[in-house]
Amino acid sequence: MLGRGRIIVFTGEGKGKTTAAFGAAIRASGHGLNVAIVQFIKGVWDYGEVKAIATCGNIEVTRIGSGFTWLAEDPSEPRKLAREAWAAAKEIALSGRHHLLVLDELNCAVAEGYVEVGEVLALLANRPSDLSVVITGRDAKPEIIEVADTATEMRCLKHAFYQGVPARKGIEY
DSSP states (O other): OOOSOOEEEEESSSSOHHHHHHHHHHHHHHTTOOEEEEEOSOOSOOOHHHHHHTTOTTEEEEEOOOSOGGGOSSTHHHHHHHHHHHHHHHHHHHSSOOSEEEEETHHHHHHTTSSOHHHHHHHHHHSOTTOEEEEEOSSOOHHHHHHOSEEEEOOOSOOGGGGTOOOOTTTTO
16 A cells, blocks of 8 residues: 655756656656656657656656747647646546656646646646655746645756756756
8 A cells, every 4th residue: 555645846947857756756666656757848859867767667658748838939839738738647647547647847837827727736636545746847836835745946056058068968868
């Protein structure tokens, strides 16, 4: 018996939110738990985390997004894709097939107005009692932090990118 599921939020301007969530997914997988990850916003970039997770048999990844929303040629496209991701997330959350659900960049989708905070709160309240949910992304709404069991704010103290150093494959992505 797993007991009551947890709600965990990784937010803030610093790096490491997705990586922390994927670490939680790997931990759960290592204990034989079924894990689902739904990625909002992020496009089909070649992320090392996604490649590594693909080697875990009990983790399923759903990636629905167009990348940086502010670069979208058609502003309705990111909204449409976020709604698709939200529909997938709800189906997965309520299916009873998983022990952990990672909603990567959901905070961003909420901040952009693609998903309403009330929808998120309703899903969290109505999820199976043993389902833990990890929510990542900048700008977490206070209402989501309030219902979380654990909330961590990532804060950047220094970053190579701001010194003109490009991201390194395998280290920053």
